[in-house]
Amino acid sequence: xxxxxxxxxxxxxxxxxxxxxxxxxxxxxxxxxxxxxxxxxxxxxxxxxxxxxxxxxxxxxxxxxxxxxxxxxxxxxxxxxxxxxxxxxxxxxxxxxxxxxxxxxxxxxxxxxxxxxxxxxxxxxxxxxxxxxxxxxxxxxxxxxxxxxxxxxxxxxxxxxxxxxxxxxxxxxxxxxxxxxxxxxxxxxxxxxxxxxxxxxxxxxxxxxxxxxxxxxxxxxxxxxxxxxxxxxxxxxxxxxxxxxxxxxxxxxxxxxxxxxxxxxxxxxxxxxxxxxxxxxxxxxxxxxxxxxxxxxxxxxxxxxxxxxxxxxxxxxxxxxxxxxxxxxxxxxxxxxxxxxxx
Numbered sequence: 001x002x003x004x005x006x007x008x009x010x011x012x013x014x015x016x017x018x019x020x021x022x023x024x025x026x027x028x029x030x031x032x033x034x035x036x037x038x039x040x041x042x043x044x045x046x047x048x049x050x051x052x053x054x055x056x057x058x059x060x061x062x063x064x065x066x067x068x069x070x071x072x073x074x075x076x077x078x079x080x081x082x083x084x085x086x087x088x089x090x091x092x093x094x095x096x097x098x099x100x101x102x103x104x105x106x107x108x109x110x111x112x113x114x115x116x117x118x119x120x121x122x123x124x125x126x127x128x129x130x131x132x133x134x135x136x137x138x139x140x141x142x143x144x145x146x147x148x149x150x151x152x153x154x155x156x157x158x159x160x161x162x163x164x165x166x167x168x169x170x171x172x173x174x175x176x177x178x179x180x181x182x183x184x185x186x187x188x189x190x191x192x193x194x195x196x197x198x199x200x201x202x203x204x205x206x207x208x209x210x211x212x213x214x215x216x217x218x219x220x221x222x223x224x225x226x227x228x229x230x231x232x233x234x235x236x237x238x239x240x241x242x243x244x245x246x247x248x249x250x251x252x253x254x255x256x257x258x259x260x261x262x263x264x265x266x267x268x269x270x271x272x273x274x275x276x277x278x279x280x281x282x283x284x285x286x287x288x289x290x291x292x293x294x295x296x297x298x299x300x301x302x303x304x305x306x307x308x309x310x311x312x313x314x315x316x317x318x319x320x321x322x323x324x325x326x327x328x329x330x331x332x333x334x335x336x337x338x339x340x341x342x343x
Contacts, residue, residue, distance in 0.1 A: 002223055004117035004321050004342070009047045012325065014318055017056075017115075022069035025122025025326075027129070029081060033138035034113040034338040035060040035312070037146060037241075038171060041328045042262070043097075045214040049265065058111030058338070059085035062141035072125060082141035083120060083129035084148055084294055085110045090275050101152060101288040113118075114321060116340045122195060128294050133302045139315075139337050143176075143308045144297055150176045151295035151300070153286035154184065157233055157256050164188040164226050167252055168218075169237030170198035172311055173260060175205060177235050179306045182206035189223055192218050197332060201310055222250050230255065237261050244269050254280040258286055311335045 003017045022028045037060055043051045062082040065075050075081065086109045086177055088100035095103050112118045120129060132141045150173060150252040159165070165186045167177045170193030181206075191202040199210040211221045222231060230252035236243055239261025247257045248271050263269075274279055289297075301307040314323050315337040327333045 001116040002316060002318050004057045004213040005054055006051070007054045007063065009043070009045060009053075009094055012044065012057060012159070012321055014076050014321060020117060020119040022067045022119065023122075023291065024070045024301075025072060025125060026069040027065055027072060027075055027081075027120045027125050028067040029061070029063040029083075029118050029120055030052045030066040031061050031115060031118055031340045032063040032080075033057050033061065033142045034094065034115075034340065035139070035142045035146075036324060036328055036333075036336045036338070038173060038342075042239075044325060044328075046264065050109055051111060056115060056118075058114030059109075059111055060142050061113035061118065061142075062138045063118075069122070075129065076129075080132040080134075080138075080141075081129055082132045082136075082144050082298070083124055084289070085113075085124070086288070087121070087123035087127040087330075088291065089123070093253050100290040101293075108240055112181075113139050114318065114338050114340070116318070127291050130298050135304075136301060137309070138151045140301060140308050142337070143311070143335075144294065144301065145338060146172060147176055147308070148289040148294040148297040149173070149286075150180050151297045152289040153177075153235070153260055153284075154180055155293060155296075156284050156286055157258065159184050159233060161184060161185045163232035164190065166192065166222060166231035166234045167202075167237060168192050168234065168243055168247065168250075169261065170195065170202050170210075171237060171311045174198075174235070174237035175202060175311055175334065176306075176308070177237065177260075178202055178205055178207050179308070180300070181233075185298065189224060190231065192222075195332060198334060201334065203246060205307075206311060219246075219249060229253070231251060232256075233258070235260055239263055241267055241269060245271060248272060248281055248283070249276050251281055251282075253342065256282040258284050260286055262287075286289075311336050
């Protein structure tokens with residue numbers, strides 16, 4: 001079969017590899033849709049601590065069950081399925097403390113969605129695989145993993161209906177935050193970004209105010225929109241040091257900043273300690289998801305309360321992966337779909 005291999009940062013290659021076989025508890029999925037992700041781009045640019053290289057590439061996908069291993073329950077050949085790329089071991093110290101997202105199992109993650117077929121490990125089949133609802137497209141179903149990450153992050157805060165939310169960054173994750181905070185009933189949603197196409201989509205999917213950070217004073221606009229107090233919740237989705245540090249200026253007293261966008265290991269940020277202490281600001285780092293967040297994300301997609309089709313801005317085949325990477329580097333797209341096999 002064909003599979004995209006990330007050989008090293010900056011180098012991918014489409015290769016013919018051996019077809020996977022399903023072991024006990026495992027499922028082989030014929031990929032129908034795989035989506036690009038900011039994590040993919042980060043790994044391509046500079047590597048990633050969770051993605052050893054060389055490795056099969058991609059992790060957001062949906063498809064059809066091609067083969068089931070011994071002992072698999074609830075799935076059979078031909079089922080249309082959607083799942084995420086990890087599941088906790090349930091045995092490490094982090095799992096026992098309820099921090100499934102920080103599971104330390106060496107085989108927690110599974111990669112290789114930019115391919116014709118993918119093996120889904122037994123733990124994921126057991127905990128984080130679902131049958132795709134008939135009314136949900138394959139491409140929408142492939143959005144389960146990033147949506148679960150967003151749901152998990154927002155589970156860490158108590159959002160009230162009168163709260164103003166500021167989302168910094170109008171990429172895929174930022175736009176998913178707009179959708180979920182709208183479902184949660186945020187009073188006002190402000191989005192700050194630098195690309196007009198993305199800001200237009202932010203408005204389309206529920207943002208009340210959009211700020212073009214390339215042309216406007218973000219701090220001034222946020223203060224004007226909040227009566228000078230700042231946003232109750234600020235969600236940082238850019239993964240840029242300067243924005244991390246600026247975020248504490250934009251949050252209201254007693255508010256929370258979710259630091260969603262990751263920075264390279266060893267990066268040091270500087271914050272105004274007076275703001276953090278006397279204004280009782282909470283800085284919350286979030287990473288990955290739990291099983292409950294995955295289930296919630298599935299329910300949001302299956303019920304139609306979150307509609308993600310507007311975030312998919314292109315569709316290509318495996319042979320076009322280098323073109324896809326170029327578009328991601330250019331930054332004008334949102335999510336790009338890879339369709340490995342004919343539907």
